[in-house]
Amino acid sequence: MLNHIIKGQYIALHNTALLEQVNANLRSAKEKIVKKRTRSTKLIPCEEFLTGGEIDEANPWLRQTQWAEYLLGINRGLLCDCIAAPTEEANGLEAVARRIWVAMGEVAQISQQITKATGNAIRSEAVRTEKDRSPVQPLQA
Numbered sequence: 001m002l003n004h005i006i007k008g009q010y011i012a013l014h015n016t017a018l019l020e021q022v023n024a025n026l027r028s029a030k031e032k033i034v035k036k037r038t039r040s041t042k043l044i045p046c047e048e049f050l051t052g053g054e055i056d057e058a059n060p061w062l063r064q065t066q067w068a069e070y071l072l073g074i075n076r077g078l079l080c081d082c083i084a085a086p087t088e089e090a091n092g093l094e095a096v097a098r099r100i101w102v103a104m105g106e107v108a109q110i111s112q113q114i115t116k117a118t119g120n121a122i123r124s125e126a127v128r129t130e131k132d133r134s135p136v137q138p139l140q141a
Contacts, residue, residue: 085098086098086101
């Protein structure tokens with residue numbers, strides 16, 4: 001019985017030490033992620049936005065939509081205000097918008113990480129299955 005109690009305490013101490021080590025590793029990993037995130041997010045001043053007629057995107061969909069011509073003549077300051085993140089000190093609807101903004105940013109980051117982590121075979125399969133599908137139109141009222 002005494003031997004069992006000693007072993008039980010050893011296991012409990014061993015598990016506690018392992019748990020502390022895992023928690024330390026998680027804290028370290030979280031700090032690394034936060035550092036990477038702050039390095040990768042760079043605020044771009046409004047003066048650096050594209051002007052009408054400039055097309056430097058590799059995405060053919062953006063060329064088809066003619067986004068550069070669409071944005072021509074729109075006040076840059078107003079555009080920046082529309083897409084700026086809500087302030088952290090916001091109240092009411094602005095606070096709700098801030099929470100949604102943060103949540104959608106996290107969803108986008110998770111999506112990007114998943115895309116980076118998946119292999120080319122999965123991406124190729126997704127493209128192949130999309131080619132075989134007929135275009136889907138949303139339900140209309």
